[in-house]
Amino acid sequence: MNPRALLLPTLAVLCAFAGGCTSAQLTRVQPWERAALADYAMRPDRDPLQTAMSEHIYFSREAATGGRGVGGSGCGCN
C-alpha cells in the first residue's frame, strides 16, 4: 500500500484521539462521583505505624528532624 494513502487516515485517528483527550468529560471525576476517593481506605495516613515509618524515612533522608509535623525543623523556611 502507498504510504501516502495511510498518512491522512492516521492523522484523522490521531486528531480524534487528541480531541477526545482534551475533553473535560474524560479527564475530570465529577464531584458526585468521588465516593471511592473519599473512602477511608484511600487515606494515606490510615495506618499510624506506616505513617510513623514514612516520617522516619523522610526525616532521615532529608536530615529534617521533626519532618513535616514540627515547626522550625528542617530548612528553617517555616
Add this chain to the structure above:
Amino acid sequence: MSYPKIHFIALLAALLLSALAPAVRAEVKVGQPFPDLAAYSLEGTLPERAGRVVLIDFWATWCGPCKTSFPYYAALQTELAPRGFTIVAVSVDQKAAPYDAFVKRLAPTFPTVRDGAQKLVAEARPPGMPTCYLLDRRGVLRLVHTGFHGEADAQLLRAEILKLLDEKP
C-alpha cells in the same frame, strides 16, 4: 470523489465531533426552571412542592460538610416550613446501605431521597459537594450555593429563603 478528498472530509468531521463533545453537557442555571424531581425515579417519597420555596440539597454520606449541614437544615425546616418552605435532600450515594444507615441514625426532620442512578445530579451538574439549589414558588432556580461552612452559610441561606418567601407568588 478522490480518496485524499474523502480522507480530508473524515479528518474535518473527526475534529468537529471532538470539538463539540464538551458542549453537550447540560447544566441548570439561575433563572431557569429546575428539572422536575418526579421524573428521575428517586428512591424515597418526595414532598409536596407546588407553590412552595424549595431548597434542593445534593449530599452524600461520604461528604463531611454535607453531614455538618444537616442540623442547620433541620432548624430551617422547622422554622420556615409553616411559611411555605420545603427542603429536599437528594443523596447521590450509589450504594443504598450507607444511605439507609445514615438516615436511620440521624432521622432528619426534612425529606431525603436517593438518586442512586445519579441521573438527576448529572443533569444539575453541581460544582461541588454539597451544593444546594434554591427555587422560588414557581420552581425557578434563584440561587446556587456550593459548600457548607456552618452558621455563616446557614444565615446566608436563611436570608435568601426569607426573601423568596416574601415574594408574591
